[in-house]
Amino acid sequence: MTKMKVGLVGCGNIGADLCIFLQKGSVPAEIAALHDINEERANLLKRSFHLDAPVCSLEETAEKAHFLVECAVAEAVKPVIEAAIRHRRDCLIMSVSGLMAHPELLEAAQERNIQVRIPSGAICGLDGIRAAMEAGLHSVLLVTRKPPKGLMGAPYLQEHEIRIDNLTEPMIVFEGNALEAARAFPANVNVAGALSLAGIGPKETRVRIIADPKATENIHEIHAEGAFGRMQTVTANLPSPRNPKSSYLASLSACAELRAAAQAFLTYCTYCEEKVKQRTGS
Numbered sequence: 585m586t587k588m589k590v591g592l593v594g595c596g597n598i599g600a601d602l603c604i605f606l607q608k609g610s611v612p613a614e615i616a617a618l619h620d621i622n623e624e625r626a627n628l629l630k631r632s633f634h635l636d637a638p639v640c641s642l643e644e645t646a647e648k649a650h651f652l653v654e655c656a657v658a659e660a661v662k663p664v665i666e667a668a669i670r671h672r673r674d675c676l677i678m679s680v681s682g683l684m685a686h687p688e689l690l691e692a693a694q695e696r697n698i699q700v701r702i703p704s705g706a707i708c709g710l711d712g713i714r715a716a717m718e719a720g721l722h723s724v725l726l727v728t729r730k731p732p733k734g735l736m737g738a739p740y741l742q743e744h745e746i747r748i749d750n751l752t753e754p755m756i757v758f759e760g761n762a763l764e765a766a767r768a769f770p771a772n773v774n775v776a777g778a779l780s781l782a783g784i785g786p787k788e789t790r791v792r793i794i795a796d797p798k799a800t801e802n803i804h805e806i807h808a809e810g811a812f813g814r815m816q817t818v819t820a821n822l823p824s825p826r827n828p829k830s831s832y833l834a835s836l837s838a839c840a841e842l843r844a845a846a847q848a849f850l851t852y853c854t855y856c857e858e859k860v861k862q863r864t865g866s
């Protein structure tokens with residue numbers, strides 16, 4: 585059976601989640617090459633999952649794959665999309681903050697017909713946001729509610745000397761746009777990024793972050809208004825079974841994107857085979 589060859593850039597938690605997903609065998613895709621700035625991590629992943637794939641440079645990874653998956657860090661997004669464009673590969677970008685910082689990368693890829701897939705991450709409702717954009721959105725607000733320990737250590741709390749370790753009631757710790765939220769609470773950036781890229785952009789998307797001592801889950805609400813009417817969604821996230829720092833839905837959304845990419849690739853292969861048959865009359 586034809587399989588989509590995946591070039592994995594970043595061999596940490598999400599990379600491992602994707603390997604587990606591919607091992608189940610229900611998706612016509614396989615890891616064809618791995619790259620990590622820390623080669624030992626790539627070698628560890630290769631050994632752990634008995635991958636028949638070389639550990640190599642980003643350039644070689646792009647060369648050997650049909651499809652690139654970035655699950656590294658924001659700084660890796662630019663070189664990965666540039667490599668995807670050079671080698672004409674579609675790609676999945678997990679470090680959405682890297683895209684928020686470089687919107688021109690999406691335009692460059694679009695101009696060359698390279699599809700950059702952005703996972704919905706730990707939030708639902710982006711389909712409705714995208715649809716609503718066709719007639720225009722007036723406002724989009726993301727309200728994120730987390731247990732205090734999920735926010736501790738954020739640069740914004742330290743800079744503003746905000747203490748949340750002894751809260752008894754919920755406290756709004758941040759209000760601003762998605763770009764400001766990305767700098768203030770980098771760990772929250774993927775949800776704000778996915779929402780703003782699906783909708784009215786990082787400068788116009790408002791973000792409110794609440795530290796709630798009674799919360800047991802990471803809860804993300806979307807409140808949007810536009811020509812279509814009003815929308816509210818609520819996603820209450822459980823942690824990923826393998827990685828308690830990350831929401832399970834975020835990993836699942838990466839898997840769903842990989843499945844969709846593999847299916848699109850197979851459809852394209854079948855189309856090409858049919859064309860060849862028609863031409864050769866076989």
Ligand SMILES: NC(=O)c1ccc[n+]([C@@H]2O[C@H](COP(=O)([O-])OP(=O)(O)OC[C@H]3O[C@@H](n4cnc5c(N)ncnc54)[C@H](O)[C@@H]3O)[C@@H](O)[C@H]2O)c1
Binds near residue numbers: 625656659660705830
């Ligand atoms: N979109 C979402 O919903 C979502 C959800 C979870 C995580 N993420 C993002 O996905 C990325 C990976 O998350 P993770 O939990 O697997 O992180 P992780 O720290 O477990 O793994 C990251 C790996 O990338 C490697 N790396 C770092 N810089 C690199 C570079 N320049 N080039 C190649 N490899 C590099 C590291 O050595 C590490 O092995 C992060 O940016 C994270 O914010 C996105």
